[in-house]
Amino acid sequence: MRTTLFSVATLAFGALGSSAIAMDCETITLGAAISLTGKYSTDGVHTQKGYEFAIQKIKDDGGVKIGDKCYNFNVVYYDDESKGDRGATLAERLINQDGVQYMLGPYSSGLTTAIAPVTEKYEIPMVEAEGASRSLFNKGYKNLFAVLSTSEQYLASAITLAAEMAKAEGKDPSEVTVAIAVENDPFSLDVRAGVVDDAARFGMKIVIDEKLPRDLSDMTGILTKVKLVKPDVLIVSGHAKGAATAVRQIGEQGVSVPMIAMTHCESADVVGNFGDFAENLLCSTQWSETLTYEDPIFGTASNYHEEFKAANADYADKTVPYQVAQASAAVYVFKDAFERAGSLDKAALRDAIAATDLMTFYGGIKFAPEGNNIAKPMVLRQIQGGEYKVVAPSAFASDKLVWPRP
Amino acid sequence: MDEILFNISLLIDYPIVNLKIIIDGVMIGALFALAAYGLALVWGVMNVKNLAQGDFVIAGGYVALMLSKAGINPLFGVPLAFVVMWGIGWVIYKVIITRVIERDLFTSLLATFGLAIMMAQLMNLMFGSDAQSVNLGYDTLRFADGIIDVPIAKLIGVGMAAVLAIAVVLFMKRSRMGQAIRATAQDARAARVLGIDTEKVYAFTFGLNAAICGAAGAIIVMIWVIQPFYGIGYSVRAFVIVTAAGLGNLPGVIAAGLGFGAAEQYGAHIFGDGYKQAIAVILLLLVLFFRLLQQRRNRQVLK
Numbered sequence: 252m253r254t255t256l257f258s259v260a261t262l263a264f265g266a267l268g269s270s271a272i273a274m275d276c277e278t279i280t281l282g283a284a285i286s287l288t289g290k291y292s293t294d295g296v297h298t299q300k301g302y303e304f305a306i307q308k309i310k311d312d313g314g315v316k317i318g319d320k321c322y323n324f325n326v327v328y329y330d331d332e333s334k335g336d337r338g339a340t341l342a343e344r345l346i347n348q349d350g351v352q353y354m355l356g357p358y359s360s361g362l363t364t365a366i367a368p369v370t371e372k373y374e375i376p377m378v379e380a381e382g383a384s385r386s387l388f389n390k391g392y393k394n395l396f397a398v399l400s401t402s403e404q405y406l407a408s409a410i411t412l413a414a415e416m417a418k419a420e421g422k423d424p425s426e427v428t429v430a431i432a433v434e435n436d437p438f439s440l441d442v443r444a445g446v447v448d449d450a451a452r453f454g455m456k457i458v459i460d461e462k463l464p465r466d467l468s469d470m471t472g473i474l475t476k477v478k479l480v481k482p483d484v485l486i487v488s489g490h491a492k493g494a495a496t497a498v499r500q501i502g503e504q505g506v507s508v509p510m511i512a513m514t515h516c517e518s519a520d521v522v523g524n525f526g527d528f529a530e531n532l533l534c535s536t537q538w539s540e541t542l543t544y545e546d547p548i549f550g551t552a553s554n555y556h557e558e559f560k561a562a563n564a565d566y567a568d569k570t571v572p573y574q575v576a577q578a579s580a581a582v583y584v585f586k587d588a589f590e591r592a593g594s595l596d597k598a599a600l601r602d603a604i605a606a607t608d609l610m611t612f613y614g615g616i617k618f619a620p621e622g623n624n625i626a627k628p629m630v631l632r633q634i635q636g637g638e639y640k641v642v643a644p645s646a647f648a649s650d651k652l653v654w655p656r657p
Numbered sequence: 658m659d660e661i662l663f664n665i666s667l668l669i670d671y672p673i674v675n676l677k678i679i680i681d682g683v684m685i686g687a688l689f690a691l692a693a694y695g696l697a698l699v700w701g702v703m704n705v706k707n708l709a710q711g712d713f714v715i716a717g718g719y720v721a722l723m724l725s726k727a728g729i730n731p732l733f734g735v736p737l738a739f740v741v742m743w744g745i746g747w748v749i750y751k752v753i754i755t756r757v758i759e760r761d762l763f764t765s766l767l768a769t770f771g772l773a774i775m776m777a778q779l780m781n782l783m784f785g786s787d788a789q790s791v792n793l794g795y796d797t798l799r800f801a802d803g804i805i806d807v808p809i810a811k812l813i814g815v816g817m818a819a820v821l822a823i824a825v826v827l828f829m830k831r832s833r834m835g836q837a838i839r840a841t842a843q844d845a846r847a848a849r850v851l852g853i854d855t856e857k858v859y860a861f862t863f864g865l866n867a868a869i870c871g872a873a874g875a876i877i878v879m880i881w882v883i884q885p886f887y888g889i890g891y892s893v894r895a896f897v898i899v900t901a902a903g904l905g906n907l908p909g910v911i912a913a914g915l916g917f918g919a920a921e922q923y924g925a926h927i928f929g930d931g932y933k934q935a936i937a938v939i940l941l942l943l944v945l946f947f948r949l950l951q952q953r954r955n956r957q958v959l960k
Contacts, residue, residue, distance in 0.1 A: 293785065435931055460660070461931065462929060462930070463931060464931050464932075464933050464934055466886070466887050466890045467788075467930075468877075468881035468882045468884075469685065472678070472681075472925045472930050473930050476667060478803070479667055479670075479671055479804075480667075491788050492882055495788050495790060496881070499790060499792065499882070502797075503797050503806060504806045524790065524792055526792075526794070
């Protein structure tokens, strides 16, 4: 404590000492290896835009105030080409050659998994916004922090919702039956694990538990079983191809399940591609612009949404994806932590990040000792009339759940 | 194990499901059969085992996808993909295949394997890695309490596949070029001596193969989804089917394709959809095993 006070004091005096305080803020350099080309390039660019928008907003707001000096962020970007080994090499380069002391995360769990050991080795604090795999948070990393909800939370809330609905009908939640169809990849298996845990908590029975192949283009077999077994909840997770295949064939086969929840509805554009087939599906998302979250820099979620669209012409006629919002939130965490640390020292900064307890337009941010954010729930949106309406968590919901799905 | 028993019990408790699985399987098999048919052509005529077969299928799918994005009815994508892929196939023949045709097996395998990787990456760069499909918005026919459902789009797709298959069979039997192709397949040297321009026949055959695959892909994008890296699945299945049916028997290839589709659906129902690809490969092993047992040394030619 004494040392922190002392260092704040020296900084403050140091600033005073240089008498005529420069009006221009100084620069804090962050580093990021990000997928600007390759298979993740779309989302990589979303991430970069989110970082840059936040940096500009913080600058407009007077910058990061440490002592009585002010700083602006600047990011050194490298393109990791969506490849893990490249990401790790670039992280080394950022740290060793560019002397970067603080890192923003890459896009995807895979890339984050590749970079985290490097930042850990050099004890460089990294705040990431796009890696949700829970395997990132059981390795004992001390310098990795994620603002987003981890992947096992993606559809677990659908189970809670199904339990609520059962209770409202006067049934016991343990009577609810669940069918699961997930891809056999780390992300989807995390999603499944979360659902299985929550179902077990309510004593629900899992009646179908199938894995989807990686080159999925047909799941008529599974859906036929669903028609025969008639579960109360159907969970599907298989990235965009899983969502596209499922929505198309659920519609074609006329599968009628009271609740169908899936991931990646937006990236598969199920509404645009399949119209009515997508009606009343539940889709999980990290964030939605209709949520009632708010903070002093970005304002409300919808304010963020409008301002981002105004600042980025290519998003003008579409909904800003959550990947953008969470990237901005990661930059905000850095600002907040720098100001609380009152120093540019990376160890002090790391401790300040670990102690973050912040409400943002993106949701609450508070890190578990493992580095994942425990203050923000996953959001479930239901497609109603071709639009995504937030139906859970109920405290922030804008619309009522349509249940059972006709 | 419990799951497998449960899945089998479903088949017994609801016998109608068997019919549903066979219908689904035959419809998928019809499209596998087209890709296999093209492979049998190329294999039989020029002895090139084309590993890029599936990537031709996917490329055809993207042709139809582009057309529907331009606001034109995707059904026209089938003939368009046929034409466009013919052109692409012809170019690929002139640039690559013609150089490896006289070489040993491994050169042509390596060349087409490289081609497959390159095509998949190119499509990834051009169209992105998301899975895409075209929705025709047609209705679904339902029978037996809705257990059996036949989307009209699927029916149209399979119908078009059948028309294409019949047209190609007739073409091979009746037309002058078809005769030349068969003659070249029987004995290229003799054909050359008798005045057939075999180089032209090869280019034509390879173009025809790419065109058939392309049309299949254009149908697939209307009933399932495509993604730049899905090609390999269609390549593997084409190989299984051709190996099972033998080269000498084009209608046999189609029959084998339909049977294979149904077998795969059964396997997926019993063991789970996650094992579909594995089932395809296991079927290939079984086929190879029985072929080896037969060891009939009769020479097979394209008829």
